[in-house]
Amino acid sequence: MPITKSTLPKKAKMLPPGVYTPVISLYTSTPTQEIDHSAMYAHAQYLVRGGMHGLxxxxxxGEAVLLSREEKKAVLRNARKAVTDLGVPDYPIVAGISGQSTNESIELAKDAEEAGASFALLLPPSFWAKSVTEDVLRGFYRDVADASGLPVICYNFPGxxxxIDLNSDDLTALADHPNIIATKLTCGNVGKLVRLTSTFSPDQFSVYGGSSDFLIPTLEAGGVGCVTGMGNVFPKSTARIYDLWISGKKDEARQLQEVVAHAEWACKKxxxxxxxxxGHFLGKKLGLTDPKTFYPRRPYAPPNEKAQQWTVDVMSVLVEEEDSIAEKSFGKGQVNGTK
Structure with missing residues (x-):
């Protein structure tokens, strides 16, 4: 029995397909760990040159819950300047707008639009988890999407x-909203992904995986990309999986997928x-030699020496591949369809 396909019209503006990096926040080594905008500028440009399709x-x-409202705006303005200076002023920049109230999320959406973001990423409210009923959950997304000048991506990360988990029924209902365009499934639920991709075309409601270790399964199931923390460390390799697959070189893409999946295990920890x-694999390339630049913001602590060595051992499988891939150059070219 065939699946009933959605008859929703195409959305006015969709998130371009591909691999996106959820960019880490970098800090000064001062006691209050201010945002290091020069470091983040350099990192942003490196990620774009590394082939990332969006940031x-x-x-x-990005440790959003540890940043002030003013810091968030400043980071977005800095990111937009970084890509504009590279020659790709319309490069896709997604901003997290997750707040615990509808009002807060709407304010963050307005801030993000004014600061130069292209799209908005929204987690469900969760402070009183037992009070987040189906009506509350869906109403929250619809109310924020009504007020947002940016297209909204539903971010599902129960962890x-x-x-709180946006199930396939929730996402199917929310896809009906003209300003809700996609979902990021950090839940890793491939069954949910298939239910959505078999119902909606990518120009009605797009589906992205929440990491690159299942990017090929995501693409084979009808998804259009992923958002992966691994991109912060090895952007060229993670973006290349998508590029190979979309160009029809699926065997090569699968071979690279296997290596990336092993390296990404450290990010999952x-x-x-x-x-x-x-910091270890990319810091020197960016001229960032102070390890404190890459520390989490307090009260969270950097990994101990044993965990650091384990991370180096696990991630090192990608070093040769990463170093073999040439950076992209921009100016008069295009990135992901943007001029």
Whole structure:
């Protein structure tokens, strides 16, 4: 029996397909760990030259809950300047707008639009998890999407939302909203992904995986990309999986997928290990030699020496591949369809 396809019209503005990095926040080594905007500028440009199809700020990897409202705006303005200076002023920048109230999320959406973001990424509210009924959950997304000048991406990550999970029924209902365009499934639920991709075309409602270790399964199932913390460390390799697959070189893509999946295991352990990995493998390339630049913001602590060595051992499988891939150059070219 065939699946009933959605008859929703195409959305006015969709998130371009591909691999996105949820960019880490980098700090000064001062006691209050101010945002190091020069470091983040250099990192942003490196990620774009590394082939990333878009950047995400103020998500989980960006430590959004540890940043002030003013810091979030400043980071987004800095990111937009970084890509504009590279020659790709319309490059996709996604901003996390997750708040615990509808009002807060709407304010963050307005801030993000004014600061130069292109799209908004929104977690469900979770402070009183038992009170987040189906009506509350869906109403929250619809109310924020009504007020947001940016298209909204539903971010599903039960691990940081007290177990609240946007199921396929919720996402199918929310896809009906003209300003809700996609979902990021950090839940890793491939069955949910298939239910959504078999119902909606990518121009009605797009589906992205929440990491690159299942990017090929995501693409084979009808998804259009992923958002991966691994991009902070090895952007060229992670973006290349998508590029190979979309160009029809699926065997090569699968071979690279296997290596990336092993390396990404470190990112799955903790954000502290992702940030350490970025500092260890990428810091010198960016001229960032102070390990404290890559520390989590307090009260969270950097990994101990044993965890650091384990991370180096696990991630090192990608070093040769990463170093073999040439950077992209921009100015008069295009990135992901943007001029």
């Amino acid at each position: 995400v700020y103020q998500g989980t990897n 940081v939302t007290s177990g 903790s954000l502290a290990l992702t940030k350490f990995g970025a």
